[in-house]
Amino acid sequence: MRYSKLFGKTKIDAPHDETSINARLLLRGGFIDKVAAGIYNLLPLGMRVFKKINRIIREEMDAVGGQELLMPSLHPIELWQKTGRDKTMDEILYKTRAGDKEFVLGPSHEETVTPLAAKFLRSYKDLPMCVYQIQTKFRNEPRAKSGLLRGREFGMKDMYSFHVSKKDLDEYYEKVKQAYLNVYHRCGLEAYVMSASGGPFSQELSHEFAIKTSAGEDTMIICKKCNLAQNLEIAEGKVTAPNEKEESEKPLKKVAAKRGPSIEEGVKLHKIPASKILKTVIYLVEDKGLMGISIRGDLTINESKVMRYFGKKIRPATPDELGKAKLAVGFISPVDNENIPFFADFSIKHLKNLCTGANEKHLDYLNANIGRDFIPKDFADFVEVKSGFECPKCGAELAEEKAIEAGNIFKLGTKYSEAFDLKFTDEAGREKYIIMGCYGIGNTRLMGTIAEASHDEKGIIWPKTVAPYNVHLVSIGASKDVIKTADELYKEMREAGIEVLYDDRDESPGKKFADADLIGIPLRIVVSARTLKEKSVEFKERRALKAELVALKSAVEKVLTEGRSPHTPFAAGEHRR
RNA sequence: CGGGGUGUAGCGCAGUUAGUUAGCGCGCAGCGUUCGGGUCGCUGAGGUCGCCGGGGCGGGACCGGCCACCCCGACCA
Numbered sequence: 001m002r003y004s005k006l007f008g009k010t011k012i013d014a015p016h017d018e019t020s021i022n023a024r025l026l027l028r029g030g031f032i033d034k035v036a037a038g039i040y041n042l043l044p045l046g047m048r049v050f051k052k053i054n055r056i057i058r059e060e061m062d063a064v065g066g067q068e069l070l071m072p073s074l075h076p077i078e079l080w081q082k083t084g085r086d087k088t089m090d091e092i093l094y095k096t097r098a099g100d101k102e103f104v105l106g107p108s109h110e111e112t113v114t115p116l117a118a119k120f121l122r123s124y125k126d127l128p129m130c131v132y133q134i135q136t137k138f139r140n141e142p143r144a145k146s147g148l149l150r151g152r153e154f155g156m157k158d159m160y161s162f163h164v165s166k167k168d169l170d171e172y173y174e175k176v177k178q179a180y181l182n183v184y185h186r187c188g189l190e191a192y193v194m195s196a197s198g199g200p201f202s203q204e205l206s207h208e209f210a211i212k213t214s215a216g217e218d219t220m221i222i223c224k225k226c227n228l229a230q231n232l233e234i235a236e237g238k239v240t241a242p243n244e245k246e247e248s249e250k251p252l253k254k255v256a257a258k259r260g261p262s263i264e265e266g267v268k269l270h271k272i273p274a275s276k277i278l279k280t281v282i283y284l285v286e287d288k289g290l291m292g293i294s295i296r297g298d299l300t301i302n303e304s305k306v307m308r309y310f311g312k313k314i315r316p317a318t319p320d321e322l323g324k325a326k327l328a329v330g331f332i333s334p335v336d337n338e339n340i341p342f343f344a345d346f347s348i349k350h351l352k353n354l355c356t357g358a359n360e361k362h363l364d365y366l367n368a369n370i371g372r373d374f375i376p377k378d379f380a381d382f383v384e385v386k387s388g389f390e391c392p393k394c395g396a397e398l399a400e401e402k403a404i405e406a407g408n409i410f411k412l413g414t415k416y417s418e419a420f421d422l423k424f425t426d427e428a429g430r431e432k433y434i435i436m437g438c439y440g441i442g443n444t445r446l447m448g449t450i451a452e453a454s455h456d457e458k459g460i461i462w463p464k465t466v467a468p469y470n471v472h473l474v475s476i477g478a479s480k481d482v483i484k485t486a487d488e489l490y491k492e493m494r495e496a497g498i499e500v501l502y503d504d505r506d507e508s509p510g511k512k513f514a515d516a517d518l519i520g521i522p523l524r525i526v527v528s529a530r531t532l533k534e535k536s537v538e539f540k541e542r543r544a545l546k547a548e549l550v551a552l553k554s555a556v557e558k559v560l561t562e563g564r565s566p567h568t569p570f571a572a573g574e575h576r577r
Numbered sequence: 578c579g580g581g582g583u584g585u586a587g588c589g590c591a592g593u594u595a596g597u598u599a600g601c602g603c604g605c606a607g608c609g610u611u612c613g614g615g616u617c618g619c620u621g622a623g624g625u626c627g628c629c630g631g632g633g634c635g636g637g638a639c640c641g642g643c644c645a646c647c648c649c650g651a652c653c654a
Contacts, residue, residue, distance in 0.1 A: 012603060012615070013589040017582075017647040089654070108654060142578075142652055152654080206654095322654065348593090407603080440654090477612050510614040517614090528613065538634095 001469070002490075003515075008033070008043035021215055023147025025460050028520045030446075033467075035504040038144025038152035045519065046447070048468035050155065053443050053450075054134050055155050056186045056465065059492030060179040064172075066132040066159050069220040071112045073136060077102040084418045093472045094138045105138035113160045114420040124164050128172060132159030134443065140280040140538045146217065148448030149404065155444035161437040164426065169411060169435045174440050180209055180407050187367050187446060187461025189453055192229035194220055196518065209407035209441075211455040216402035221385050231418050232305035236381060237389030237398050239296070239347045242275050245324035247352040250367040251337075257364035257545035261330025270355050270366065272496075274298035276349065278368065279354040280321060280332045282340070286312040290325055292342040293332055293382055299347055299356075302384035309343075309380050331357030333541060334374040346382050346415070369417070387559045407441040454543075459518035461543040471556060472521035472542075476509045476528035486527040489537070489560065498556060517542070523553060 008030035018024055026032045031046030031383070042050055058068065080086035086093065086104065094105040106112065113131065113523045122127055137156045144152050159176070164168040177193060185190035196208040210232060221235040222228070230236065259265040268278050277297030283306060284292050287480045291310070295301050307314050322329055325339050333356040334342035348354070353367040362565060368374065389398045414433040416422070423431045447466075454461045464470065475486035483504075490502040501514050501521060509528075516524050526538040537560075539553060 009604090011588060015583095015647075019648070022595095032637085034646095071596085085654080091652085110654080143650090145648080183589085238619080294586075350608045407654095438654090479612090508614085508616055509612060512615090513613075526613080528615070 002515070003501060004166070004500070004505050006030075006044060006047060010518050013173070018144040018147075020149065020452075022149060022451040022456060024148060025451050025455055025518070026448070029460060029520070032148070038141055040148065040151065040290075040444075042444075045468045048283050049444065049447055049450075049462065052468075053187060053446055054155075054157070057411060057441060058184045058441060059184075061132050061157065061159055063182075064179045065132070066130045066176045067134060067453060067552065069131050070133050070409050071109050073106050074139065075104045075106050075112055077104050079115065080104050083416065085110055085111065089212075091142065091281075092139045094140055094505040096220065106135075107137055107139040108343075108393065108440075109133070109135075109158055110416045110436075112435070113349055114416040114422050115160055116421045117160075117434070118420055121162055121422070122420065122424060123514045124424055127139060127424060127434065128161060128163045128168055129249070130159060130161040130172070131440075132157060146448070148444050149452075151444065154442060157384060157441045157443055159439040162422075163435040163437070164432070164486070165243075165403040166413075166425065166435055169437050173409065173437050174320070176409060176437070177207060179447070180439070180441065184209060184211065184513060186405065186465050187450055189406070189450065191406070192220060192222065192227070194229045194231045195234065196231050196408070206408060206410040209409075209451060210399055210407050211406045211449050212403055212405035213449070215452045216404045218405055218457070219405050220401050220403045221389075221393060221398050223391035223396055224291065224399055226391060226394040228391055228393050230385070232385065232400070233302070235302075235385040236392045237383075237385035238392060238395070240382060240388060240390060242273065247367045249372060250353050252368060252373055253366040254358050255361050255364055255366055257331075259330075259362070259364075259485065265365070266297070266355060270364070272355055276351070276355055278333065278354045280334060280342070280356070282317040282325075282327060282332060284321060285310045285314050290317055290321065290340045292334060292337075292340055293345065293522065294342060294348060295382060296347040296351065299345070300384040300386075301345070301382050303565055305380075305382050309382070325357075328359055328361045330358065331359060331361055331363060333357045333365060333368070335357050335368050336357075336374070338458055341377050342374070343382070344370075344379050346379050346381055346398045347383055349379055369404050403453060404445075406446050406449050408437075409439040412436040412438050444492065450519065458514070460520035462520045462522060464522045465523050469499040469521050470514075470523060471498055471500040471504040472516045472519065472524045473500050474512050474516060474526045475502075475504060476512070476526060476530075478506055479529055482527055482529060485532060487527070489527065492560065493556065523556070525556075 010029045010030050014024040014027050026046065030043055033041040033043055033048065035041060078088055079445065092107055096103050096105065121127065134157045138153050141150055141152050144150055144343060161172055163172065167255040181191055193208045194207045194208045194210050210218065210229060216455055221230045221232055221237065242564065248528045257269060259269045263274050263277055263279055267274050275296040278294050279297045280292050280294045281294050281301055282290055288310065294304060319329055327339065335356055337359050352369055356365050356368050383400060387398060387400045391398055416436055417433040424434050424435045426432055450466060451460050454463060473486060473490055474480055475482050490500060493500045520540050520542055524540040524542065526540065531537050
């Protein structure tokens with residue numbers, strides 16, 4: 001492709017309030033163009049990257065027996081009424097109507113693939129079966145943001161598998177998990193599999209694929225030793241205990257406490273470590289009322305865990321609600337308090353002589369002890385895991401890492417089979433529901449993720465596997481010889497099947513180099529009067545990933561040296577500033 | 578949906594306490610120049626100042642409403 005003819009040019013500037021790296025770089029490089037929040041045009045350069053990502057995904061899905069098909073984006077709303085998701089997903093659904101017929105723009109395809117499967121899958125002999133599609137999804141995100149990372153219309157590969165048994169699903173699920181890891185690896189990304197909750201109302205297992213990037217929007221907890229990765233929302237870890245000697249229970253004391261509501265002020269006032277203070281937070285649990293959660297003062301409550309524990313939506317109680325329940329903000333304590341139920345995190349189970357409020361402003365208890373002074377309704381895991389906690393699997397140290405979720409796989413079980421009466425007949429002639437799995441990977445998001453994970457201050461550094469072109473041929477200067485040589489090289493490389501972007505513009509060297517850096521093609525070949533004098537061209541690698549480039553470079557070299565080109569031998573040199 | 582911010586040429590921005598014909602840089606078109614890290618000069622085209630309403634001799638600027646976009650949060654099968 002001649003750059004002079006390319007639809008979509010690079011730009012120096014991106015809006016200053018657009019802060020996400022992928023949006024800025026992809027916009028500036030001419031890969032995408034924004035139409036509205038979370039809605040983008042994919043320009044030819046971006047389309048090439050997109051197609052390469054899709055190709056990798058297709059190869060990996062095909063390798064685990066997936067069969068590609070294409071389902072519609074327009075779904076009759078009746079399908080969604082069958083599963084009730086027209087209501088439960090209402091805020092996200094785009095709906096449209098024609099006459100009195102109502103449709104949903106598909107945010108996902110369980111409602112289409114299940115009735116489809118019911119038309120063809122009847123016998124255990126038809127199973128297992130797996131189909132996938134690469135298609136545009138529509139979700140009315142309450143807050144589209146971060147460029148391609150969270151769009152309202154976005155590309156997705158979704159795959160659905162059908163099985164005779166849970167065991168068969170489990171085995172297949174593991175195969176797909178590996179296929180997913182292959183996809184990320186081939187896209188040059190470092191991916192972690194994280195157990196994830198299937199949501200607070202579901203017991204179904206699911207896994208997320210997290211890509212490690214400093215700019216990630218999610219937090220994951222990784223074990224430095226065994227590599228166990230967990231989503232912070234559900235991460236488990238062993239709290240490291242401050243060195244504690246056995247203490248005997250001291251008598252409970254009520255003391256005046258002129259302090260504010262923070263733990264730090266308690267530390268200061270009573271001259272004790274935060275780990276000896278009882279932190280108690282009150283939540284309003286949907287349909288159940290106020291509940292108190294107590295935890296060690298130096299730790300934080302993980303609200304997702306609280307939500308999962310109660311199986312209901314929760315939020316912190318408002319000062320107003322606390323007042324009505326006769327709870328003194330900052331001085332709430334389970335000691336001597338019958339107003340609401342209190343639960344406790346495991347972290348306080350073996351602690352003695354704790355400091356806590358006394359349910360009255362400016363009064364604290366010292367030496368409160370579990371069992372003697374208060375008895376929590378239950379002990380559970382409510383703690384938010386932090387760096388420094390110990391891995392629940394191997395005991396090594398855990399670390400927090402930022403990550404982008406770039407894929408998600410679920411064991412659906414029979415939820416959709418039951419809704420659409422998807423049954424098969426087993427060997428004994430019995431009818432059973434088909435067990436389903438589903439596997440999603442956001443391919444447009446993956447493109448944004450690669451930009452986030454692989455760039456420098458000058459632009460994107462595309463891994464060779466997904467780069468829009470493999471070679472960026474740049475001519476410097478307007479001399480006839482240079483143009484003639486560059487034209488020849490361009491022609492030869494194309495004829496040899498090398499994907500090359502040829503910057504044939506009459507522009508200054510600086511501009512051409514800056515554009516090449518921004519576009520981020522792995523290998524740059526420069527032709528100029530200087531290289532001509534040496535009867536050579538210059539190779540410049542966009543990234544330091546040698547192994548990958550050595551192969552490409554030698555392939556290109558081979559073509560050029562063995563071709564008709566008189567420009568040999570080739571000197572590979574780094575340019576100088 | 579709550580909080581904060583921004584809307585002026587294709588892009589990035591300036592425009593003071595209200596005052597003629599709304600500026601600058603990039604980009605675009607033309608001519609010349611230069612050619613290894615966003616060359617330089619001259620010329621030119623390009624604008625319902627987000628939309629609607631208000632008071633005012635006069636509004637890009639003030640007041641009210643709405644819309645869009647960005648960021649934080651809520652949310653994210």
